[in-house]
Amino acid sequence: MKKNLTKVMAMGMVMTILAGTTAFANDTMLIAANPNADKTIESVQAEAEASMYLTQNGTVASIEASETEGVSIVTMDNEMGGLRFAVASNTIIVDRATGSYVTVNELTEGMAVSVVYDMNSPMGMSLPPFLGNVAAVVANADAGSVTVGKFDKDLTDMKNMLQLNIGDETSIQNMQGSRIRLSAEDVKGQDALVFYDFTTRSIPAQTTPSFVLILGEQAAPAVSVPLRETAEANGFSVKWQGKAKPILLEKDGVSMQLMLDDATFKVNGVEDEAAFATELKDGVMFVSSEIFE
Template sequence: MKKNLTKVMAMGMVLTMLGTATAFAEEATLISAAENTSIETIMAEAQAAAFISQSGKVVSVEASVTEGVSIVEIDNEQGGLRFAVSSNSIIVNREDGSYLTAADLTEGMEVAVVYDANGPMGMSMPPYLGNVTAVVANADAGFFTVGHFDEELTDMKNMLKLNIDENTMIQNLQGARIRLTAEDVKNQDALVFYGATTRSIPAQTTPSFVLLLTTAEVPTGKAEVETAEMVPLRETAEANGYKVKWQGKNKPILLEKEGVSLEITVGSDTYVMDGDMVMQASMPSELKNGVTFVSSEIFK
């Protein structure tokens, strides 16, 4: 009984805090993240969705007691939200698709936050989440929704159909430097930013920005059986033509060669390419006996 009561309380908090944007095709009415939807709509989304989103203005960004983790607080009409951002969280700029860090989130900036619908939420005020899935910076233009889009790029509620064109920016949670297309959005969970819609059912729109929320599968074939190993950073980097620059105790190690740069933070399993592309390594870098070791696939 106690377990069921806890679930009911948690759902009640989700219903109180949820603020997603939805397009209602019957009335051709767009509702922004700042407006409340009906309790029936919220209940349906909370039960069916894999992810939930909220938007709001950044109130503060503070370093956590855990190294590499920042605590962000946002304010919105639902009472606000506090959440953690770590190396496993993707922060992306809606305006140009570049990948950011917690340091780029400034006070007053409008952001959209995406998190697991089944994740725990603290009962504090404002409520506290653990590590979120993604943060989209500069989320103050147009409307957005989170949903699962099928083979026809229609969401599971049959309310919104995407007509993706060459001007639609599509990014993923891996920060991979690849060009994604409409085919990559099919049968995926995604956060979608869009403008005007048609008066059809479902409403149709050409999205400006799409963030895929599903982790990419490991390719089959030879690449699948290749394993990474830990290699000494400086020795391996210099053997691959990089110049290694130590920038200070609390700053990433910088590697540069022929217009390519890598920023590697000790203890993190992500690294930054060319200043804005957050890439995922299979193992976190580490310091052993004064020597920094990194995952070998960084240099492949």
């Protein structure tokens, strides 16, 4: 829950930076705010229909600390007139070259980046325009192919341009930082940021992506929930082994261990800490909801 509250508070601080007149980043405002835009209104509309998310590519021109602690302002140059956007300490930044998460301190001037944002994000009317609400940033975006789209039940994007063949080595993540392994089923019907290298010469082109980030809302704050009821609703079996031994939850190769009166837990042997300790109340075991995210 601490991580989630930090994210919410940081975003709130980012939004306070927005001063003066703002607009939403819809098709008309994108063109109006960028007089040198190389996208037509029709092309932006088509992109919006395919996904709730828009992207802009460019190179980092500068990175400055804002008046809000923990927030940096990145200025990006591109053929659309550029963009300024806020990056909090916990904004999702993924390195295209390595597929790993990085921090704003690892962005450098001249680096190719791709910015992903909700089409309804408020955008300042300055030149270059200021965007406060950023879903994700891709560092070293020129290291390979990057796309954002909404993928249907066949994992084909809504423009019928790209079909995903999820492989064993594909890393699938979400905005919540899920601890449970995600699968191709979780990508279906979702907007996603995708890294890939090679495609077939077909329509749609097919590819095995190296990285998929499912875009969407941040996780809700953790709450205390009944363990057995919640676990079984999420497909887990629950095994009580006594007060001195861990409670064992299992599902599709995922093994989770919880200890009574302890906030720490393990997922496939990797230890983490929940917002609330596992506790027994009136004969019912309660646990922090975030362990099921």
